[in-house]
Amino acid sequence: MTAIPYTTPQFPLILTVSSFLSLINVAEAVFARFINAGLLGSLCMGILFGPEISSILSEAIQSTFITLGYIGLLLIVFEAGLSTNISLFFDNILLSCAIAISGMILPVALSMLLLCFGFGYPPLQAFAAGAALSSTSLGTTLTVLQPEYRQTRTGTVLMAAALLDDIGGLVIAGILAQLASYGASSTPIPWYIVVRPILVSFGFGFGVPFFAFISRYIIDRAKVLQKWGLFAPNFQLFILVVTLSGFVAGAKYAGTSELFGGYLAGAYLAYVFGHPGTTVAPPVLAFHTHIMPMLQVLFSPLFFASIGSALPIRSLGSVNGSSRVVWRGLVYSLLMASGHGWFGRPVVRRVASITNDDTEPPASSEPGIPELDPGFIFTRTRSAALVGLAMIARGEIALIVAEIARPLLVVRGSSEPFAIVIWATLLNTAAGAILVGFLLKKQKPVVVD
Numbered sequence: 001m002t003a004i005p006y007t008t009p010q011f012p013l014i015l016t017v018s019s020f021l022s023l024i025n026v027a028e029a030v031f032a033r034f035i036n037a038g039l040l041g042s043l044c045m046g047i048l049f050g051p052e053i054s055s056i057l058s059e060a061i062q063s064t065f066i067t068l069g070y071i072g073l074l075l076i077v078f079e080a081g082l083s084t085n086i087s088l089f090f091d092n093i094l095l096s097c098a099i100a101i102s103g104m105i106l107p108v109a110l111s112m113l114l115l116c117f118g119f120g121y122p123p124l125q126a127f128a129a130g131a132a133l134s135s136t137s138l139g140t141t142l143t144v145l146q147p148e149y150r151q152t153r154t155g156t157v158l159m160a161a162a163l164l165d166d167i168g169g170l171v172i173a174g175i176l177a178q179l180a181s182y183g184a185s186s187t188p189i190p191w192y193i194v195v196r197p198i199l200v201s202f203g204f205g206f207g208v209p210f211f212a213f214i215s216r217y218i219i220d221r222a223k224v225l226q227k228w229g230l231f232a233p234n235f236q237l238f239i240l241v242v243t244l245s246g247f248v249a250g251a252k253y254a255g256t257s258e259l260f261g262g263y264l265a266g267a268y269l270a271y272v273f274g275h276p277g278t279t280v281a282p283p284v285l286a287f288h289t290h291i292m293p294m295l296q297v298l299f300s301p302l303f304f305a306s307i308g309s310a311l312p313i314r315s316l317g318s319v320n321g322s323s324r325v326v327w328r329g330l331v332y333s334l335l336m337a338s339g340h341g342w343f344g345r346p347v348v349r350r351v352a353s354i355t356n357d358d359t360e361p362p363a364s365s366e367p368g369i370p371e372l373d374p375g376f377i378f379t380r381t382r383s384a385a386l387v388g389l390a391m392i393a394r395g396e397i398a399l400i401v402a403e404i405a406r407p408l409l410v411v412r413g414s415s416e417p418f419a420i421v422i423w424a425t426l427l428n429t430a431a432g433a434i435l436v437g438f439l440l441k442k443q444k445p446v447v448v449d
Contacts, residue, residue: 016056020049024301036437039143040430042301046308053313062309069306072299073139073396074262075291078244080138080159081266082284083147086274088156089267096160103161103391104134104168110335115417119328125417128176128405132421133336135169136162137395137429138259139303144436145390154383158390167257169397171197176405200256208264216272231273236286243269307396316423319416328416329423336424337392337431386439393432398425 027041049056057065111130115121121129141162142150149155219230244265251261266283274281319325402409402421409418 013061017061020045020057020305021298021301024305025297028301035434036441037144037430037433039140039300039304039433042304043308043430046305047311047313048308049305050309050311050313052309052311057309062306065302066306066310068299069303072295072301072303074244074248074258075295075299076139076142076303077163077259077262078266079147079287079292079295080142080150080163081263081268082270082281082287083150084159084267084270085151085156086267086271088151088153089160092153092157093160096157096164099157099161099387099391100136100164100168103136103165104172107131107133107336111332114332114335115420121417125409128408129332129417129421131169131172131176132398132401132405133394133424133428134165134172135394135397135401136165136391137393137397137432138162138166140393140395140429140433141390143300143304144433144440146440149440154386158387161387161391163260163263165391166397167201167260169401171201171256172401176401176408196255200251200254201260204251204254204256204260204264208268212268212271215268219272231282233282233286233289236273236282237290240269240283240286240291303396307399310399311426312419312422315415315419316426319419320414322416325416325419325423329420330427332420333424333427336394337428382439386436389432389435389439391432392435393429394425395429398429 024042024045027045028038029041031041031044032038047053050062051057051059108127108130111133112123112126115126115129116123141158145155145158150159244262247261247265247268248258249261251264252258269283270281273283315325316329317323317326398421402418402425406418409415409421
């Protein structure tokens, strides 16, 4: 490969890119102001600039923005790990697992019922559609769930459930990829295709806490490390980058989700450097100082805009001359919303009744980081509603799985099942973000000086 000579970019290209980067932030501010769901602004800008509407963005630019946007998703997940309340996470891990497992099983079961017996699609296509809708959009959930809410019991349960849902969705994606490659042949799929991602995920889940305990023990007793500036902001930034890169690469090449690796990297640093008596852990402070400004105005908006640009909007109105895909998509969207979201309500209410805990106290304050209003209370009903509504959003993982399963979702030359999945992904993501935004809008956080 020869070096590409440096040339001045054409001025129309500069105007296109700069206007796109500006407008996604403007759109986020407008949507955040009126419906408290700023991410939908970036999503809409991605649709308008994308190939399905105006084709303003070239294929090369769109590919670049997708890459930068995915970096934004990794940073969003990493920041969620940094802000996780570790003690609450382990106290409620069984509840999170119950919600996540139900969120993966119910969409597949309901899809088999509706798409097979209602719409007449083959079982394999129905399973592929349900698998695509079995994940929860972790990026959407973390964007609408601000850091101050993540410190609560309900927020911790929700984050863990969404993370486990995404891991399960990516494991299913690997299975669907093999199904698509094998096609309709009767050749059996190797057992390790299914078992390896599960075993690796369990290995990371159990191994990282042990590694974190050892690391914290060493750092607490290695005073020389503190003299070398281990807790200095610049050195902490270096530790953030190295740890995140190592965990993400290790998880990906080992066979599990890189998003899982990003979350574990954040939780690992929060535990290792979060000592009792400290107001805020050094990694959290370094992240909010150096990385958060770029994440808020560049990487996060680009992530949701890249999702919008990848949506096949034109196929949502008519497939092979028939517009029945519209009402079928709406019916399927409602079914997926009810199947994936409402299970959180009885589970949370049941646990709350067992513990006799009618309220949830606000998180402790940290300098410069918003805290909950002192009058904020998570009642049983509000906790159940928040978990249920937040689990509705599908987003990035659903699109990834749908694209992988696209060969399976084309039935007898018709792409109608694929369009129905996109309908459900789009409507569920928008509805989940809007409803959670309205639910939390009444409880405005205040910033502590």
